[in-house]
Amino acid sequence: xxxxxxxxxxxxxxxxxxxxxxxxxxxxxxxxxxxxxxxxxxxxxxxxxxxxxxxxxxxxxxxxxxxxxxxxxxxxxxxxxxxxxxxxxxxxxxxxxxxxxxxxxxxxxxxxxxxxxxxxxxxxxxxxxxxxxxxxxxxxxxxxxxxxxxxxxxxxxxxxxxxxxxxxxxxxxxxxxxxxxxxxxxxxxxxxxxxxxxxxxxxxxxxxxxxxxxxxxxxxxxxxxxxxxxxxxxxxxxxxxxxxxxxxxxxxxxxxxxxxxxxxxxxxxxxxxxxxxxxxxxxxxxxxxxxxxxxxxxxxxxxxxxxxxxxxxxxxxxxxxxxxxxxxxxxxxxxxxxxxxxxxxxxxxxxxx
Amino acid sequence: xxxxxxxxxxxxxxxxxxxxxxxxxxxxxxxxxxxxxxxxxxxxxxxxxxxxxxxxxxxxxxxxxxxxxxxxxxxxxxxxxxxxxxxxxxxxxxxxxxxxxxxxxxxxxxxxxxxxxxxxxxxxxxxxxxxxxxxxxxxxxxxxxxxxxxxxxxxxxxxxxxxxxxxxxxxxxxxxxxxxxxxxxxxxxxxxxxxxxxxxxxxxxxxxxxxxxxxxxxxxxxxxxxxxxxxxxxxxxxxxxxxxxxxxxxxxxxxxxxxxxxxxxxxxxxxxxxxxxxxxxxxxxxxxxxxxxxxxxxxxxxxxxxxxxxxxxxxxxxxxxxx
Numbered sequence: 001x002x003x004x005x006x007x008x009x010x011x012x013x014x015x016x017x018x019x020x021x022x023x024x025x026x027x028x029x030x031x032x033x034x035x036x037x038x039x040x041x042x043x044x045x046x047x048x049x050x051x052x053x054x055x056x057x058x059x060x061x062x063x064x065x066x067x068x069x070x071x072x073x074x075x076x077x078x079x080x081x082x083x084x085x086x087x088x089x090x091x092x093x094x095x096x097x098x099x100x101x102x103x104x105x106x107x108x109x110x111x112x113x114x115x116x117x118x119x120x121x122x123x124x125x126x127x128x129x130x131x132x133x134x135x136x137x138x139x140x141x142x143x144x145x146x147x148x149x150x151x152x153x154x155x156x157x158x159x160x161x162x163x164x165x166x167x168x169x170x171x172x173x174x175x176x177x178x179x180x181x182x183x184x185x186x187x188x189x190x191x192x193x194x195x196x197x198x199x200x201x202x203x204x205x206x207x208x209x210x211x212x213x214x215x216x217x218x219x220x221x222x223x224x225x226x227x228x229x230x231x232x233x234x235x236x237x238x239x240x241x242x243x244x245x246x247x248x249x250x251x252x253x254x255x256x257x258x259x260x261x262x263x264x265x266x267x268x269x270x271x272x273x274x275x276x277x278x279x280x281x282x283x284x285x286x287x288x289x290x291x292x293x294x295x296x297x298x299x300x301x302x303x304x305x306x307x308x309x310x311x312x313x314x315x316x317x318x319x320x321x322x323x324x325x326x327x328x329x330x331x332x333x334x335x336x337x338x339x340x341x342x343x344x345x346x347x348x349x350x351x352x353x
Numbered sequence: 354x355x356x357x358x359x360x361x362x363x364x365x366x367x368x369x370x371x372x373x374x375x376x377x378x379x380x381x382x383x384x385x386x387x388x389x390x391x392x393x394x395x396x397x398x399x400x401x402x403x404x405x406x407x408x409x410x411x412x413x414x415x416x417x418x419x420x421x422x423x424x425x426x427x428x429x430x431x432x433x434x435x436x437x438x439x440x441x442x443x444x445x446x447x448x449x450x451x452x453x454x455x456x457x458x459x460x461x462x463x464x465x466x467x468x469x470x471x472x473x474x475x476x477x478x479x480x481x482x483x484x485x486x487x488x489x490x491x492x493x494x495x496x497x498x499x500x501x502x503x504x505x506x507x508x509x510x511x512x513x514x515x516x517x518x519x520x521x522x523x524x525x526x527x528x529x530x531x532x533x534x535x536x537x538x539x540x541x542x543x544x545x546x547x548x549x550x551x552x553x554x555x556x557x558x559x560x561x562x563x564x565x566x567x568x569x570x571x572x573x574x575x576x577x578x579x580x581x582x583x584x585x586x587x588x589x590x591x592x593x594x595x596x597x598x599x600x601x602x603x604x605x606x607x608x609x610x611x612x613x614x615x616x617x618x619x620x621x622x623x624x625x626x627x628x629x630x631x632x633x634x635x636x637x638x639x640x641x642x643x644x645x646x647x648x649x650x651x652x653x654x655x656x657x658x659x660x661x662x663x664x665x666x667x668x669x670x671x672x673x674x675x676x
Contacts, residue, residue: 047605076604079633209564324404325602
């Protein structure tokens with residue numbers, strides 16, 4: 001049993017059995033909701049397809065039966081809707097997870113996945129491709145941009161001395177501002193005609209371009225980096241007590257913080273590269289889940305991921321369906337729908353307290 | 354960062370650093386306040402023109418080309434935001450006209466040319482951070498005019514038709530003191546000569562956009578031109594000149610032909626490559642059969658090249674195999 005696990009075990013009774021039970025119930029409900037959301041969201045879209053046909057088409061691609069749809073409409077289901085819904089689930093899960101990890105690592109409730117300049121770095125990479133015609137694939141440029149921003153942030157924080165949460169946050173702000181200014185400059189310098197539209201969609205975050213390669217990138221990153229991250233809750237519970245306490249429990253504080261940070265950044269970079277910088281999910285969903293099941297990270301991380309997946313599936317479905325056949329950038333929906341829901345949760349908690 | 358994105362865009366889009374100078378040195382004439390000067394409403398803004406303007410700043414290709422078509426290229430003192438090279442028929446006249454800015458010029462740069470009219474194909478040119486606020490320009494004795502089809506703040510045509518395009522040519526002719534009737538008659542004859550396609554084909558007008566395509570809507574120039582050549586727009590009921598559209602809606606509609614807007618920054622070839630590489634759009638009948646029509650960007654906006662766009666599309670359409 002590790003020191004962190006002993007600590008978590010010691011903390012558990014204090015957190016109360018009811019929180020644990022509530023987390024278990026929430027997990028069951030969320031897994032069911034996720035499966036139902038995947039199926040239902042694939043049935044929604046601008047094209048008027050019968051839900052039964054959609055389901056049969058999906059099953060046909062999974063090797064069961066034949067699709068009742070013509071190749072064009074079969075393409076709508078399998079090339080457009082399925083990868084898009086899966087990408088939404090993966091991106092939502094990843095963002096909420098990384099948001100919860102960042103908030104725990106920095107002990108800062110305002111931390112989000114983009115805290116260390118990642119989204120502005122990714123935006124700069126993407127805008128360079130969209131406007132300057134830099135000849136690399138957009139996800140590659142976005143990922144490279146986010147990793148460069150991360151390196152700059154950590155380098156800056158490191159140059160200030162020991163890497164502490166507040167130094168990281170401040171370095172992140174500096175790098176964000178710089179990359180943001182560079183992005184604005186590229187737009188100012190080179191946006192021709194109506195080319196700014198694709199940039200706007202990207203900066204607001206959109207899943208409109210999500211196809212199977214996006215599923216592979218976001219889903220792959222979630223499996224390889226996200227799953228271990230989601231299991232790091234005990235370590236973060238130790239961090240929550242402060243660096244000194246965590247160190248006294250035998251945790252190599254600096255090393256662990258770096259590993260978690262870099263893992264979070266890699267995951268965020270992969271997600272941003274396929275969806276643009278979707279806001280709100282990573283900042284607010286972890287808080288919403290905390291309001292329901294308490295502050296312990298061990299249940300929080302996986303539950304936040306599940307909630308993020310369900311939330312972004314529906315936010316994106318709304319983005320596709322609300323103004324059909326037009327489309328809203330999903331980043332608009334996440335904040336527009338998410339903010340009132342979050343306010344409601346806060347108000348409920350207040351009346352319950 | 355995300356939450357600041359719209360501000361970034363806004364900051365990025367506006368062309369040059371504009372310093373609104375209230376009392377600029379370049380004020381050429383006293384404020385036009387005389388009561389007997391002709392006043393016309395343009396996008397809801399009262400425009401006063403004392404005498405036919407002689408020093409014109411033209412912003413966007415639609416306005417530059419309109420002036421050239423009316424034969425007053427020699428009155429242009431500067432162009433801005435040109436969308437592409439001037440068509441051959443006006444190349445001689447356009448030679449030597451200085452380009453003020455590749456995008457929106459700043460107000461000060463405009464005023465430095467001492468113009469008496471700023472004529473723009475986009476209403477957004479008249480913003481403090483671009484060519485200047487219209488009221489401020491007026492107070493400095495500089496008239497402003499927006500292609501009426503491009504009005505957005507007021508008086509946007511509910512459904513653009515060629516009559517409105519011809520009315521715009523006539524209105525501009527009146528402002529400039531030149532007889533536009535010859536040009537209008539010529540355009541009317543060209544329009545009348547177009548043989549609309551009788552096959553009942555549906556079409557997508559693909560202007561730009563990758564993840565979210567930006568396409569011709571149902572009330573503006575794209576619709577007008579498609580109506581003229583006998584194409585049915587797959588977009589209806591949006592009440593927009595251009596609109597964003599879901600790829601899924603496009604695949605579902607499966608248009609018979611696709612009209613591609615060709616711009617230097619977003620070529621027809623790049624759009625074909627995009628349509629062919631996406632497995633969902635590669636299945637479209639128009640993509641599989643290569644039924645593409647191409648229209649230059651500058652001719653895709655309402656103006657003196659709208660008839661030319663319709664004529665060209667009708668010719669391209671006639672060459673297509675039966676759908």
